[in-house]
Amino acid sequence: MTETRVADRQRIRDLILGYCRGVDRLDLDLVRAAYHPGGVDHHTGFDGPVEEYVPWLGRVLPRLDGTMHLVANHLVEFNGPRAVSETYGLAVHWGSPADDPALNFTSGFRYVDRLECRDGRWGIVERHAIREFTHSDAQRRVPAPAVGGSRNPGDPVFVQLARLRAGSAGW
Amino acid sequence: MTETRVADRQRIRDLILGYCRGVDRLDLDLVRAAYHPGGVDHHTGFDGPVEEYVPWLGRVLPRLDGTMHLVANHLVEFNGPRAVSETYGLAVHWGSPADDPALNFTSGFRYVDRLECRDGRWGIVERHAIREFTHSDAQRRVPAPAVGGSRNPGDPVFVQLARLRAGSAGW
């Protein structure tokens, strides 16, 4: 493994984590940025190109109060400007009412992605999103936390990134 | 920390993730590849060398319908060609019937590994697999997913890796 491939690994991992941040914060531009144009997604409940997948997400995600896509294992194999990446993760979903198992569940997923580097940018050309198991959280919900995240620019991560980019002395 | 150690970290992490892929896909060669010959495993229900551990896994894993070993934290400390690695993770197990707590549970594990680099290849020489907690999933199972993984070469990750390695124009 060369040092360059360490950097490529990091870029591909960042792309996948950016996708998750986009879904969880409902920032659809971040979701779209993970794919090359025409990239295909095979998902539970959806099958088609990113140009249709992102609007579909925009319709179904607001039915939930929130999601958290926790990314664990990440293995990548390269062949020149092509790569196959396998990502393991947990997708936690919550909604109202809290005892509805269709809105409150955790699934174990694997993303098997075909990726290409075009003009120096890695992107997904095809994703298989495999669901390994689904567990209901309906009987497990504990009342709302003291400090929760949000799906708008007021979330702490966006506030702090804006301060970082501004480079203000008093950041 | 030197750049080389960044690459060594990556190699050790890949070795551990390869072990997990091997267990979850029931690909015992991948499991074996994580150890040096004679490497010892201290596990719940097993204690001995990899040459006995792998056949033992081959007997117990088929009793389950599936497993998912999600790897989180990974810290490594080096001393020349030796390293100690601590890996945090969740091991999700599922089986039939779905309400049997002996077949449907999640455990939090830590792998504390002693590793050596021999002839340029890192491998485990001793593993302590520590179980931190065990939670029953028996009352949480939701019916089978639309798209599940498999334990044979038809799993999407192996199909896509075969295409990548073949380097076909129409991959």
Next chain:
Amino acid sequence: MTETRVADRQRIRDLILGYCRGVDRLDLDLVRAAYHPGGVDHHTGFDGPVEEYVPWLGRVLPRLDGTMHLVANHLVEFNGPRAVSETYGLAVHWGSPADDPALNFTSGFRYVDRLECRDGRWGIVERHAIREFTHSDAQRRVPAPAVGGSRNPGDPVFVQLARLRAGSAGW
């Protein structure tokens, strides 16, 4: 992204994982080492500088039998010697009696950290610990594992690290 930033990423990730090891093993020096002096923590139930946060942790953690802070997604953005890091994770808590939901629960967290590199060392200057969801584990606990971790120097990770550092031939 330069190679150096790959190494900086690794250093920041190590710092966060060291924090988690410190909390889970009740090693408060490791917790403190993640912050610069005066670094501020905004946490459920606590708000103030690290000099007060660490003693507070030292009072509340022993009420539990154990914790496991599993770190998943980690995204970092840099601006010279400053960085903003977002970490996703699961915090699993267990205590006695096992059916008490106040002692047995899992929360999904995000750490949004402002970090600075001072004299070659990265440290947190401000942390927002956001709790995304909380799930009770009270009805899920399965009796104690065969091999568990500990909060003292006898834990396998500390035993193996001591052997590594000693560099003994018979490690």
